Amino acid sequence: MMAQAGVRKFGAMDQVDTDLFMHSFTDDISFKSSFDKFKCFRVIDEEGQVVTPGYDTAISDDLIMKMYDKMVMINEADTVYNAAQRQARISFYMT
Numbered sequence: 001m002m003a004q005a006g007v008r009k010f011g012a013m014d015q016v017d018t019d020l021f022m023h024s025f026t027d028d029i030s031f032k033s034s035f036d037k038f039k040c041f042r043v044i045d046e047e048g049q050v051v052t053p054g055y056d057t058a059i060s061d062d063l064i065m066k067m068y069d070k071m072v073m074i075n076e077a078d079t080v081y082n083a084a085q086r087q088a089r090i091s092f093y094m095t
Contacts, residue, residue: 027052 026039043055050056059067081093 025051 024039025042027042029041041052043050043052045051078095081090082095084090085093
């Protein structure tokens with residue numbers, strides 16, 4: 001049996017449910033208490049256009065910049081510490 005490109009084989013885990021890779025979007029946020037597939041909530045589309053009015057002005061520009069700076073800083077720290085763990089300079093790091 002030929003393995004699909006990009007799919008790793010781990011015993012029974014080689015059976016991939018491709019429906020999990022298909023996303024649908026919504027502008028209505030709702031919370032579910034089940035394990036059913038749910039839509040991804042978004043405020044802007046792929047072109048950067050606001051698709052959910054109200055959320056684009058709910059957070060101040062200053063707070064957005066602080067949040068962005070923190071995300072970049074955490075991403076850089078993850079990169080450095082994961083590399084250090086792979087090089088055995090530290091024993092354990094979890095992203």
